Amino acid sequence: MNAPFGRWWASALAVALALALATPGAARAQDATAYFKQNCVSCHTIGGGRLTGPDLKDVTARRDHAWLLRYMPNPKALIDAGDPTAVQLFQEARGVLMPSLPGMTPAMVDAIISLIEAESKLEKSQFVGVQISDRPFTPQDIERGRAIMRGDIAQLAGGPPCLSCHTVRGVGALGGGRLGPDLTKVYERLQGRKALSVWLSAPATSTMQSVFRDTPLDADEILPVVAYLEEAARQGGEDSGFGRVTFLLLGLGGAVVLLAGMDGAWRRRFRAVRGPLVEDAGFGRAHARGGDR
């Protein structure tokens, strides 16, 4: 009786110890990795070169630890305070502000800094960024990109076509959707091919995330879309608003046609009984005269 109890006691202690020692550290590292994947990789790489934001390889060596702790949770505060490093970064990003992200607690900042340190030491970090071929764009790429944008070609994972929410100048008579921003100049805004490709592989806004979380763009689809957006940016000009007017006019015209059709289809809907009865009896004219009085 004594032996089984002892064995149970020992194993329980072992499990409790293992939990106490292992859980916090492991969980933190995992959390940071997931958090980095979800929030950082659309603008940053580790050893993959600059995207919208700088390459973070060895950032801990370049920047003071205390400065990072202040900067990462709220970059805007430092820029507003006139911190020279922060302002310089802001200018290098061509005015794209690093957002203050929810969940960026001091503990998370620490965990992310540790993660960057660890990844920087590796030969090839998992956050080196999406490797998109840098072959020059062909007219076929542009054409295919346009088709994917418009939804003429269905996306492999079944995601919605870009045009449901965005518009690009010259995409069609009525333009695209108005929910998301105009994408005509997005190639310039996000500073080129690589950054745009990374954005498309892992969008950073919560709206795009929720739409594309389960149906991400395929790597083969990203290149043509980037090619098309590059072409659109080169053509220049923003959406003129012409589509908006056309859409309104079409809607009004359609309503008029529909109402006229209904009026025709149900033209017998006003059926009087007493009026025709009186008129058929030959009293119609007398009544009409009475009505004029």
Next chain:
Amino acid sequence: MEVRSQIAMVFHLDKCIGCHTCSIACKNIWTDRKGTEYMWWNNVETKPGTGFPTQWENQDKYNGGWVRTEGGDLRLKSTDKARVVTNIFHHPHQPSLDDYYEPWTYDYQHLFNAPEGQDQPTAIPISLVTGEYLDIKAGPNWDDDLSGSTVYAENDPNLAGLSDEQKGQLSAIERLVFFYFPRICNHCLNPACVAACPSGALYKRGEDGIVLLDQTRCRGWRSCIAACPYKKVYYNWSTGKSEKCILCFPRLETGQAPACFHSCVGRIRYLGVLLYDASRLEEAARSDTEDLVEAQRSLILDPNDPAVVEAALASGVHESVIASAQKSPVYKFVKIWKLALPPHIEYRTMPMLFYVPPMAPVMAQRSGGRGGTVDGVSGDLFHDIEDARVPMKFLANLFGAGNEGPVRYALRKQKAVRWYRRMLTVGDVDAATAERMLREADCTPEEADAIYQLTSLCTFDDRFVIPPMHREEAIAMLEDPMEHKQGAGFGFISRPKRGE
């Protein structure tokens, strides 16, 4: 057998003098409000005539009531599940305001305020809908007494099937004939209005069968207005809800006859409870057109039959209601004497208001070769009914679904009772003739006496046998009578600080 009780009515058309007192009594109590001015829950029509709203009996125009499909099922003529949706904002078959009339009053102030001039000032009609001066084109009894009118009387839908000669006799100059047809809601057993309502606002009260319209549930779709073949649901343009005759249930619940019954000058109206078999209702409503009158009659159960009484008690009919049904004048007129007939039973709503068809004009039969129009005595008295000034076919269209049999039976019996009474009181008819007539009319001297009694000498209590309504039992089914126990008494407008 599933026995239910129904408050039913009989209007004795031979007694109606067309005074419209019933209409006014009803209007003053119920429809004297804004939006209801044009409603006449009770109206009196002249027949032949087109009634109110104009030609309401023309179901080709108004699509009211039920029709029987090829398969023998009943469906509403005006609507179905799909058409509820397609017609939800505009129902093409409901009467327009012009088919009723634009209600008006008169600008009496003008009599006093008019500037001095050559002519006597007049009170100009003013619309109760728009408030503008109005050129009156129609009214609720516009063709009152206007038999022979080429506009209205000639377009009475009940003239269908009459020969040109018969139509000519109806409207011959100085020999016009007409009778009055007072109408209220029939409180039907198979009401089309209830079936058509998309909101479930219309219902038939379980304990007495009165058809009511819940003003809080009504959404003003007006499907009931198109569906009711008698056009007895009206839309209140002010409240946006429909309204209908409530059979003065607040009066009935306190033991008083409805206002139109109470005020009736000719004492033509009878009211009482009928017990009927609800389980056979659908079967009866699906009968062939010529069998409908008999099928509806067969639904009505004998309240003196012990089996019926037992089944009624089992169905929750109170024994005081059964006792009232045993004294019901309606049961006698409809079931025992078969004198009273439902109006337009071909609409298959199973109306619970019955009419004794009119004999009038009593002394004015058409007299074949003898030239005169008034000829009271003839060799074969029943032949005169066939040649009555109001053609049998016309009455059959109104009260027999086109079938002359039940109408002929009712008229022959009425006629026999008259001649029997003449034998007793005047004495210029010999007893043998009177008794032969009774026999041939399926009547006995005792029955003739009873008919005479209830027709001519009836008191208030004979005509109106109002059952105790037992609202407490109906309410107890819906609400807990103990709900406010220990919760009622004094309350506070503002609570005292202490004693909380």
